[in-house]
Amino acid sequence: MPKKVTTDHGEIIHFAGRLKLFPVAARGDATLIRLASREDQREDEVRVGWPAFFRPFIDRHLVFLYDETSGQPVTRAEADATLAQGPAGPAGAASTAT
Numbered sequence: 084m085p086k087k088v089t090t091d092h093g094e095i096i097h098f099a100g101r102l103k104l105f106p107v108a109a110r111g112d113a114t115l116i117r118l119a120s121r122e123d124q125r126e127d128e129v130r131v132g133w134p135a136f137f138r139p140f141i142d143r144h145l146v147f148l149y150d151e152t153s154g155q156p157v158t159r160a161e162a163d164a165t166l167a168q169g170p171a172g173p174a175g176a177a178s179t180a181t
Contacts, residue, residue: 087151092137093148106136114139 089095099105099118107128109115116136119128139145148162 085151086148088146088148090140090146092133092140095137096133098147106131106133108135109120 085133100105102120104118104120107119108123108131110127110129113131116131116139118136119125124130140147
């Protein structure tokens with residue numbers, strides 16, 4: 084299952100737009116942010132802007148990992164397992180298939 088890693092905000096927004104996803108945060112904790120669809124958004128979540136979504140990526144040097152074939156974001160457990168396998172390609176550069 085090809086996965087793609089990126090830090091490019093435009094690429095992430097494009098991915099989300101293709102799947103009609105948008106950033107949401109928990110009402111009581113604005114640090115719990117994820118991408119959701121209208122059907123997937125929970126009652127205890129509110130839509131937030133892209134700057135709020137990207138703040139943790141910037142502050143904590145995070146990367147966005149998603150399945151390129153199915154077009155789905157990858158769960159934290161899958162991301163941890165993929166990252167445990169080590170970097171892919173020369174120097175494990177971001178935006179490379181794994």
